Amino acid sequence: MSPHPALVVSSLTKAYRSRRVVDDVSFSAAAGEITAVLGPNGAGKTTTIECCAGLRTPDSGHIEVLGLDRAARANAAELRSRVGVMVxxxxxxxxxxxxxVLAHVAKLHGRPGAHVALAESLGLTDRLATAVRRLSGGERQRVAVGCAMIGEPDLLFLDEPSSGVDPHSRRDLWQLLAGVRDRGASIVVTTHFMDEAEHLADRIVVIDEGRIVANGTVAELTAGTLVTLDADLEGDVVAELAAAVGATTVAGARPTLEIAASQAEVLHRLTGALMERGFGRVALEVRPRSLENVFLSITRTGAGA
Known part of the structure; x- marks a missing residue:
C-alpha cells in the first residue's frame, strides 16, 4: 500500500454562472481505503468528484490523483489507465x-474475457444478453459499476453506485467494493445511504452548500450520546437542561438532547439536573449517535439525505 494519499484536493472551487457550487474544498483520500463523500442534493459533491475524475475543469485549486497532477496533460494517459469512473x-x-458493453470495456483495458467473472460478482450473468435500455435502473447501475471496475484501477470514483439497486444486490455490491479495497485499491464514493457509508467507509467527508462541514472516521463523527426524555417538558425547561449538562437540543416529537460524552457521564449529569429541578420520575432513552443523526444536525435541514 502506498504511503501517499490516493487523492489530494486543495482549495478546489467551481462555479456555474454566479453560483459557486464548490467553494474552497480541501480533503484527501488515503491509499487502500474507502472514502465516502456525503451531502444533501445540490451540495456540490458530484461536481467535486467530476473535477477529481477529470470530467470537469475546476475554476481554481489543485487536484493530485495517485501522486500525479490531474491538470497536467502529460498525465492524462496514465490516469485513464489507472483510474475507474462511474458517473x-x-x-x-x-x-x-x-x-x-462490458466485453468492449474489458478489451479496452487489455483484459478480454474479464467481464464474465465480474458480471457474476455483480449478479448480472443472466442479463448479459439483454440490451442496456431494457435493463432495470438498478441493473444499469451495476453494469456502470462493472465498467468502472473492470480495468482493476488503483483508484475508483463511484457516484451514487447503489442508487436504484435492490437491498440484496446492494449488499453484494458492498462486499465487492470491500474486496477491491482489501486488494489495495482506493475508492471514493458518493452516497445518500447512511448505512452504506457506515458499513463501507474508512473515512467520511460531508459537503454542504459547497463546503466541507465534517471530515473524519465514522467513530469520530458519531462520538457522543443522544438522550430522549419521555416527559411533557416545556421548551424553556428543555433548553435549561441542555445548558446545564452541556448539550444541544435536537428537533423531534419528544425532547431530545445531544451531548459529546459517554452514556454513563450523560446519565450522571442529566439525572442530577432533573432532580435539582424537581423532575424525579422522567424516563430516559439513551443511545449513541448515528451517522444520520450527525448528518441531519450539520447540513441544511438534511434535504435529500
Missing part, C-alpha cells in the same frame, strides 16, 4: 447488450 447517470450506450 451518476451511468453514461452507458443503450442499444448494445450488457455483455457487449
Amino acid at each position: 451518476q447517470e451511468g453514461g452507458l450506450p443503450q442499444a448494445p447488450t450488457a455483455g457487449a
Whole structure:
C-alpha cells in the first residue's frame, strides 16, 4: 500500500454562472481505503468528484490523483489507465447488450474475457444478453459499476453506485467494493445511504452548500450520546437542561438532547439536573449517535439525505 494519499484536493472551487457550487474544498483520500463523500442534493459533491475524475475543469485549486497532477496533460494517459469512473447517470450506450458493453470495456483495458467473472460478482450473468435500455435502473447501475471496475484501477470514483439497486444486490455490491479495497485499491464514493457509508467507509467527508462541514472516521463523527426524555417538558425547561449538562437540543416529537460524552457521564449529569429541578420520575432513552443523526444536525435541514 502506498504511503501517499490516493487523492489530494486543495482549495478546489467551481462555479456555474454566479453560483459557486464548490467553494474552497480541501480533503484527501488515503491509499487502500474507502472514502465516502456525503451531502444533501445540490451540495456540490458530484461536481467535486467530476473535477477529481477529470470530467470537469475546476475554476481554481489543485487536484493530485495517485501522486500525479490531474491538470497536467502529460498525465492524462496514465490516469485513464489507472483510474475507474462511474458517473451518476451511468453514461452507458443503450442499444448494445450488457455483455457487449462490458466485453468492449474489458478489451479496452487489455483484459478480454474479464467481464464474465465480474458480471457474476455483480449478479448480472443472466442479463448479459439483454440490451442496456431494457435493463432495470438498478441493473444499469451495476453494469456502470462493472465498467468502472473492470480495468482493476488503483483508484475508483463511484457516484451514487447503489442508487436504484435492490437491498440484496446492494449488499453484494458492498462486499465487492470491500474486496477491491482489501486488494489495495482506493475508492471514493458518493452516497445518500447512511448505512452504506457506515458499513463501507474508512473515512467520511460531508459537503454542504459547497463546503466541507465534517471530515473524519465514522467513530469520530458519531462520538457522543443522544438522550430522549419521555416527559411533557416545556421548551424553556428543555433548553435549561441542555445548558446545564452541556448539550444541544435536537428537533423531534419528544425532547431530545445531544451531548459529546459517554452514556454513563450523560446519565450522571442529566439525572442530577432533573432532580435539582424537581423532575424525579422522567424516563430516559439513551443511545449513541448515528451517522444520520450527525448528518441531519450539520447540513441544511438534511434535504435529500
